[in-house]
Amino acid sequence: MGPFLGPFAAAFLAALIAGAALGLIRLSRHSLAWWRRLRAPAMALAPADGAAPLPESLEPAVPFPGVQGAIGCAAAAATLVTVAALARSFGLRGPLMPPALPLIAPHPFDPEAFLPRAFGLAAFAALALAGTIALALITALLDAGVTRSLGWASARLGRARMRGAESGLSLADLREGVSGLWGGAHERQETFGVGVAFVALFVTPVAAIALLACAAFGVPAVAGVHRPLVMPREALLLFGALFLAVPAAYAAAAERSQRDEGARLRRRAALRQLVAAPLWALALVVLGLPGEGGPPNLVDALAWVLLAASVLVALPGTTALGLLLPPRGGDQAEPSAALRAMTGLAHHAWLAAWVAYAALALAPGPAPLTFALTTFGLLLALLAARALALAAWVRP
Amino acid sequence: MNPTTGPALEYVRALPWAPSILAAGGVSTLAAMAALTRRHPGEAGLYGVVSASALFLVFAEIGQPALGVSLFAAACGLAAAGSLVAFAVRAVPGAPRLAPGNEQRVLALAVVGLLTGAWLVSGLAVDWPDWEPGVVSALAVALALSGLGVFGLLTRRHWLSLVLAGSCVASALTLAAAALPDGLGLGFAGLFAGWNLALGAAGLALAGVALKRGQGPWVDPAAADGAETLP
Numbered sequence: 143m144g145p146f147l148g149p150f151a152a153a154f155l156a157a158l159i160a161g162a163a164l165g166l167i168r169l170s171r172h173s174l175a176w177w178r179r180l181r182a183p184a185m186a187l188a189p190a191d192g193a194a195p196l197p198e199s200l201e202p203a204v205p206f207p208g209v210q211g212a213i214g215c216a217a218a219a220a221t222l223v224t225v226a227a228l229a230r231s232f233g234l235r236g237p238l239m240p241p242a243l244p245l246i247a248p249h250p251f252d253p254e255a256f257l258p259r260a261f262g263l264a265a266f267a268a269l270a271l272a273g274t275i276a277l278a279l280i281t282a283l284l285d286a287g288v289t290r291s292l293g294w295a296s297a298r299l300g301r302a303r304m305r306g307a308e309s310g311l312s313l314a315d316l317r318e319g320v321s322g323l324w325g326g327a328h329e330r331q332e333t334f335g336v337g338v339a340f341v342a343l344f345v346t347p348v349a350a351i352a353l354l355a356c357a358a359f360g361v362p363a364v365a366g367v368h369r370p371l372v373m374p375r376e377a378l379l380l381f382g383a384l385f386l387a388v389p390a391a392y393a394a395a396a397e398r399s400q401r402d403e404g405a406r407l408r409r410r411a412a413l414r415q416l417v418a419a420p421l422w423a424l425a426l427v428v429l430g431l432p433g434e435g436g437p438p439n440l441v442d443a444l445a446w447v448l449l450a451a452s453v454l455v456a457l458p459g460t461t462a463l464g465l466l467l468p469p470r471g472g473d474q475a476e477p478s479a480a481l482r483a484m485t486g487l488a489h490h491a492w493l494a495a496w497v498a499y500a501a502l503a504l505a506p507g508p509a510p511l512t513f514a515l516t517t518f519g520l521l522l523a524l525l526a527a528r529a530l531a532l533a534a535w536v537r538p
Numbered sequence: 539m540n541p542t543t544g545p546a547l548e549y550v551r552a553l554p555w556a557p558s559i560l561a562a563g564g565v566s567t568l569a570a571m572a573a574l575t576r577r578h579p580g581e582a583g584l585y586g587v588v589s590a591s592a593l594f595l596v597f598a599e600i601g602q603p604a605l606g607v608s609l610f611a612a613a614c615g616l617a618a619a620g621s622l623v624a625f626a627v628r629a630v631p632g633a634p635r636l637a638p639g640n641e642q643r644v645l646a647l648a649v650v651g652l653l654t655g656a657w658l659v660s661g662l663a664v665d666w667p668d669w670e671p672g673v674v675s676a677l678a679v680a681l682a683l684s685g686l687g688v689f690g691l692l693t694r695r696h697w698l699s700l701v702l703a704g705s706c707v708a709s710a711l712t713l714a715a716a717a718l719p720d721g722l723g724l725g726f727a728g729l730f731a732g733w734n735l736a737l738g739a740a741g742l743a744l745a746g747v748a749l750k751r752g753q754g755p756w757v758d759p760a761a762a763d764g765a766e767t768l769p
Contacts, residue, residue, distance in 0.1 A: 217739040220615035224608040386614040393621035394580030
């Protein structure tokens with residue numbers, strides 16, 4: 143089949159270019175009336191033939207061309223992940239990937255082996271969920287501590303004041319959100335699509351932390367699989383792809399939002415995360431390159447800095463501050479306590495997941511204590527960096 | 539002679555199936571179906587991401603997780619950018635909500651013919667019972683997904699749904715190529731995965747231009763699903 147690949151690739155590329163060109167030509171030809179209406183100010187604001195005008199509350203003042211940049215950023219990030227994945231898949235970079243173990247069940251299917259494996263996977267999923275919530279709570283506590291300490295220090299020095307210093311995850315929101323979920327006697331404030339989007343947002347860090355656990359400790363329910371704390375390069379790809387689902391969730395929530403303010407903030411969050419996406423994807427690709435096995439070089443150091451900065455910007459959360467300022471999580475503008483709690487949990491869980499990933503990559507080895515200490519140190523450094531980035535410097 | 543479906547069913551039942559692949563593939567197909575039938579691009583994109591995540595499991599089962607990751611990343615990018623396109627187009631005043639023409643249906647018929655011919659010619663020439671369970675099951679999932687994608691191309695009216703349907707077909711082709719034994723179709727699988735990404739980006743750009751210029755509907759009115767508009 144090898145000799146046919148080139149002609150097929152050329153044919154598909156030609157089809158793609160032809161389709162895009164034909165589409166543009168057709169759109170240009172058929173849209174003359176639209177352009178005429180657009181040029182006539184009085185007519186442009188009038189509803190078109192038989193079309194109902196859009197509700198006022200659904201018309202955010204958003205310039206349209208900005209979305210093409212978002213498409214470009216999403217395509218760039220997905221392309222980087224795809225290129226890295228294909229390079230690994232075809233052995234273009236590094237050794238060819240070994241055949242992976244079937245995740246669900248080995249072939250041929252054995253009904254007797256299925257039940258223990260299914261129970262093992264279900265237990266692992268429950269552990270991953272509980273571990274994610276626990277990690278998010280610990281990270282939120284550390285976050286509050288670091289913010290308070292830096293706020294106290296900056297007040298003493300009188301040279302900086304903290305912006306957006308409210309807690310990213312409050313216990314009151316958690317309690318109210320849980321009681322609302324269990325009680326069910328709460329007013330419907332959002333559409334079904336918004337709920338799906340925020341559930342998806344919460345699922346992404348759970349999957350990421352489960353992936354890290356698999357990478358570090360082996361695939362669950364496969365007897366005898368225990369590996370040292372080393373992050374395999376293949377897991378990087380899925381980790382990055384999962385993080386790319388965060389802007390998708392925010393964009394979907396914005397698109398289905400029924401409140402102007404909520405839609406605007408969620409769209410800003412999605413745009414901010416998409417702008418940062420190519421940067422962290424590039425850093426991941428650089429860090430995923432096979433190294434010589436020696437000490438980290440300058441390129442690696444720059445990639446780590448780029449990764450830290452872009453991840454802080456791309457974390458879940460809305461902010462009314464500058465577009466590219468890192469959020470603090472726990473979207474305070476949301477009227478629903480459950481959404482505030484969910485976004486706060488997702489924000490801090492992703493923060494913990496990235497730090498754990500970095501610790502696995504920077505301190506590989508079989509020592510859990512080294513891993514824990516590295517994780518703690520990196521988390522404190524990242525939280526302090528974010529607090530300093532959010533500080534508004536003032537003249538004494 | 540008494541015609542009956544018994545031998546055909548027995549033949550299908552006796553094929554070497556891999557239930558894990560069929561289960562994950564079934565979830566993927568159902569999620570793709572939900573994506574193609576949603577009226578709102580945001581929800582459709584999210585269901586597409588769910589479908590791609592289940593498809594990743596299928597790829598992992600056949601030993602090609604990296605290809606599954608690439609499709610998952612493309613689905614995430616498509617969902618995010620598609621939602622933003624739909625969101626932004628709301629701000630364009632006066633764009634008419636007209637149904638698009640039948641060009642895509644003609645195109646879909648051509649695709650249906652091409653795919654049916656390809657599947658028939660290749661399917662009839664294969665001695666299926668001798669193949670590996672993973673290959674047979676993955677090809678069955680690919681067939682279901684491609685059928686669903688073509689169905690979407692034939693029936694969907696929303697531009698962004700058409701992009702999703704095209705992505706569904708490209709994912710199915712990637713899976714079918716990757717599932718072939720002895721790595722026969724790996725080159726084609728990579729090609730289809732890259733094509734899926736390019737198709738999504740080009741489709742979204744075209745959909746954005748089309749929606750902006752009034753060629754087709756963008757989203758249904760918010761009140762249509764019974765949701766109340768809050769102040």
